[in-house]
Amino acid sequence: MWVMELAVVLAAIVLGTRLGGVAIGYTGGLGVLVLTLVFGLKPGHIPMDVILIIMSVIAAIAAMQVAGGLDFMVHIAERILRRNPRHVTLLAPMVTYIMTLLAGTGHTAFSTLPVIAEVAKEQGIRPSRPLSIAVVASQIAITASPISAAVVFMSGALEPLGVGYLTLLAICIPTTFVACMLTALLCNHLGVELAQDPVYQDRLAKGLVTLRGETRMQILPGAKKSVAIFLAAIVAVVLYATLISDKVGLIQNPVLPRNEAIMVFMLSAATLICLLCRIDTGKITSTATFKSGMSACICILGVAWLGDTFISAHIEDIKAVSGTILQQSPWLLAVVFFFASMLLYSQAATAKALVPSALLLGVSPVTAIASFAAVSALFVLPTYPTLLAAVEMDDTGSTRIGRWVFNHPFMIPGVVAISLSVALGFLVGNWVL
Known part of the structure; x- marks a missing residue:
């Protein structure tokens, strides 16, 4: 029966992929309907804390966007x-990595992708090279962001084992950043040169390729202030999480847990931006950031719920099969994370579904942390919003999805960056811990 159930999961994801956009969340719900009413599985857990953190962060970012931040x-x-x-x-992955690190969501990369594509074209550089690693870096940076739902959950799971919030960040930030930068060096040699690409030459001959030049954007009066408020909220989150951690222990039995603290700080930051920057709050829900963020919540709701329903129903079998294997080859946990994130479509949802089980199987904290970056394999199926945006924004045709779906320019940079992150994670993790 599990084969048929897995077929339902895959069919729901494929259907959502074909419909596009937020529809993958819809079809995830349809898959849960079939698994529960037809196969009799118990509904899995909805990752509400993940969704609520994303909503709170996106709400603050959307307010900052209206203010011009x-x-x-x-x-x-x-x-x-x-x-x-x-x-x-x-530089492209460096920019998207840092923006995601600060914002806790990879959707901030949307705004920089057109600039990356234009600068590459102006220099005669194949745009797929910087665009592919920029998108991958924005996904992997989620596993290093102090305010991302994935890092918050991972920290909570590891604290009982003696690994604190700051220790997790101290390992994840340098290893993932260095891995992305090393992968960027490789990307300089991927694909033929732009001038030799027949697709580009054909589009150029048809007048489908344009150069817009440097944009002249007007910086609103409250732009800098909104960025300062948002960054201050991030610092507040890190400080508060440190103060309530078991290792520091300055605040015992905190009234406000860490997850709720992130939501409160982000919503408070949004309030201050509205007040001090005097923005039109009616514009917040119409921003591109708000729309894409809430669409992501729907996608996570459907797909993560679908994946958790299937995994929870077979968790004992998974434990029985994987327990011995993971003890003999701990690095295989990264492989499990990699393929699971393809189905769950969320770093946080993947971590929530698998990390507790992995730790119960006796996986060491070092293995869990080193493998953490592998929950970022959202690039495998070419359906993630930033990936699709990169394809749309490259009018040279170099960033294109192949006929066989998986042969797209994000695959090699993504696999290499995650592999390097895991390898560096084991190296640094064993040194730090």
Whole structure:
């Protein structure tokens, strides 16, 4: 029966992929309906804390966008990229990684992708090179962001084992960042040169390729202030999480747990932005960030619920099969995370579904932390919003999805970056712990 149940899971994901956008969340719900009413499985857990954290962070970012904060950040990113255009393949992932690290969501990369594509075209560089690693970096950075739902859950799971919040960040931030930068060096050699690409030459001949040049955006009066408020909220989250941690222990039995603290700080930051920057709150729900963030919540609701329903129903079998294997080859946990995140479509949902079981099987904290970056394999199925945006924004045709779906330019950078992150995670983790 499990084969038929797995077929339902895969069919729901494929259908959602074909419909596109938020529909993958809809079809996830349809899959849960079939698994429960037809196969009699118990509904899995809905990752409500993950969804609520994403909603809170997106609400703050959307307020910052109305105040002009995102435009200001993109303006800074564009200046960095245009000052060093020949190094766009190295600078692009650096920019998207840092923006995701600070914001806790990879959707901030949307604003920088057009700039990356334009700068690459102006220099005659194949846009797929910087775009692919930029998207991958924005996904992997989730596993290093102090305010991402994935990191918060991972920290909570590891604290009983003596690994604190700051220790987790101290391992994940340098290892994932270095891995992305090393992968960027590889990306400089992927694919034929732009001038030799027949697809590009054909589109160029048809007049389908344009150069827009440097954008002249107007920075609103409250832009810098909104960014400062948002960054202050991130610092507050890190400080508060440190103060309530078991290792520091300055606040015993905190009234406000860490997950709720993130939501409160983010919503408070949004309130301050509304008050101090005097923004039109009616525009918040119409921003691109708000729409994409809430769409992501629907996708996570459906797909993560579907995946957890299937995994929870067979968790004992999974434990029986994987327990011995993981004890003999701990690195295989990264492989499990990799393929599970393809189905669950969320770093946080994947961590929530598998990390507790892995720790119960006796997996060491070092193995869990080193493998953590592998929950970022959202690039395998070419349906993630930032991935699709990169494809749409590259009018040269170099960033294209192949006929066989999986042969797209994000696959090699993604696999290499995750592999390097895991390898560096074991190295640094054994040194730190």
